[in-house]
Amino acid sequence: MAERVETRLVTGGRAHGPGAPLGQSVTMSSTYRLGAELEYGRDGNATWAALEGVIGELEGGDAVAFGSGLAACAAVLDAVPGGGTVVAPRSAYHGFTDQLRARESVGRLTVRWVDIADAQAVAEAASGAAMVWLETPSNPLMAIADIAAADAARDPGSLLVVDSTFATPLLQRPIEHGADIVVHSATKYIGGHADLLLGLAICRDPGAAEALWEVRHREGAIPGSLEAFLALRGLRTLGVRLERAQSNAGELAARLDAHPAVSRVRYPGLADDPGHAVASRQMDGYGAMLSFETLGDAATADAVCERVRVITAATSLGGIESLIERRARYASERLSGTPPTLLRLSVGIEHVEDLWSDLDQALQPAVSSGAAAR
Numbered sequence: 001m002a003e004r005v006e007t008r009l010v011t012g013g014r015a016h017g018p019g020a021p022l023g024q025s026v027t028m029s030s031t032y033r034l035g036a037e038l039e040y041g042r043d044g045n046a047t048w049a050a051l052e053g054v055i056g057e058l059e060g061g062d063a064v065a066f067g068s069g070l071a072a073c074a075a076v077l078d079a080v081p082g083g084g085t086v087v088a089p090r091s092a093y094h095g096f097t098d099q100l101r102a103r104e105s106v107g108r109l110t111v112r113w114v115d116i117a118d119a120q121a122v123a124e125a126a127s128g129a130a131m132v133w134l135e136t137p138s139n140p141l142m143a144i145a146d147i148a149a150a151d152a153a154r155d156p157g158s159l160l161v162v163d164s165t166f167a168t169p170l171l172q173r174p175i176e177h178g179a180d181i182v183v184h185s186a187t188k189y190i191g192g193h194a195d196l197l198l199g200l201a202i203c204r205d206p207g208a209a210e211a212l213w214e215v216r217h218r219e220g221a222i223p224g225s226l227e228a229f230l231a232l233r234g235l236r237t238l239g240v241r242l243e244r245a246q247s248n249a250g251e252l253a254a255r256l257d258a259h260p261a262v263s264r265v266r267y268p269g270l271a272d273d274p275g276h277a278v279a280s281r282q283m284d285g286y287g288a289m290l291s292f293e294t295l296g297d298a299a300t301a302d303a304v305c306e307r308v309r310v311i312t313a314a315t316s317l318g319g320i321e322s323l324i325e326r327r328a329r330y331a332s333e334r335l336s337g338t339p340p341t342l343l344r345l346s347v348g349i350e351h352v353e354d355l356w357s358d359l360d361q362a363l364q365p366a367v368s369s370g371a372a373a374r
């Protein structure tokens with residue numbers, strides 16, 4: 001298809017022909033009259049299928065929807081043979097590192113934890129591994145992994161998986177760079193309005209998608225059809241939402257970088273960010289997530305979250321509203337090395353000057369702590 005991604009987000013998966021509804025229906029039936037392939041609600045659903053069709057087309061593979069992003073991750077991990085080795089990011093979405101640690105602790109698999117921004121380390125760890133798992137940009141350190149380099153280094157027959165949640169299908173299509181499976185928490189940018197949980201896994205190989213379908217059917221982590229409807233509706237506006245949020249994020253990253261209360265900004269769009277070169281090659285934009293560290297200690301950073309008024313102190317990301325959170329408040333994030341004052345900012349679509357004045361006033365305690373230190 002010749003159209004650009006922005007267009008396909010709007011036109012993809014629409015029913016054609018006279019009288020065809022433009023909007024997707026929400027199919028709520030749990031059972032179907034016998035005589036066709038679809039018999040029961042866990043087998044499939046027309047609303048999931050509509051979402052899966054559009055996402056699969058955008059990413060260049062076959063998509064399977066799950067009840068949450070983590071349910072999609074768990075189903076993908078099911079492809080690792082018993083006792084097999086997974087190369088995984090030392091720092092990544094903490095729900096996922098928890099999922100790996102739980103499997104490791106019962107001997108289900110072995111994990112080789114690596115810094116995924118270090119392509120050499122990924123390449124060395126990949127030898128003999130059944131699966132290489134990248135998350136890029138990573139949550140919350142904004143590390144950028146080189147997908148093509150990992151593809152070149154891994155063993156034949158292994159699976160290369162990319163959690164592309166922060167990038168969305170608009171900014172990064174990992175299958176084009178050699179990935180076998182792409183995972184999204186559609187709870188975030190795809191849904192985009194903080195009103196649903198849903199996960200997606202997209203496979204280059206139809207056989208791998210079939211295997212994921214089997215896992216979903218057997219284990220039961222199905223999405224709700226209303227959630228699938230909302231995710232598809234959210235996806236239609238991803239282009240405009242992300243355009244605004246990304247432009248806000250670029251501006252805020254530059255201003256935070258020059259702020260006297262901020263010691264470090266992590267945003268791949270900054271020219272001196274360690275991930276800038278790879279992100280520029282691999283992505284069609286730097287996204288709307290950024291992290292920064294304040295001067296002072298964890299209490300100073302917490303005070304910033306308490307002072308914001310336009311931005312909301314809450315977990316999650318990828319919605320129209322800006323959210324801020326100190327990630328090291330989670331034990332598993334401290335375990336994977338998240339700095340104590342790191343604040344993750346999911347930049348929304350509000351006016352950038354309102355976001356900036358809010359951040360600037362909220363950073364006052366950190367300014368004072370910096371002055372005290374001097």
Ligand SMILES: *Cc1c(COP(=O)(O)O)cnc(C)c1O
Nearest residue numbers: 068069070093139165185187198
């Ligand atoms: C949120 C998130 C997940 C988990 O998704 P849920 O929908 O919350 O289960 C996985 N990966 C990344 C990068 C995330 O940010």
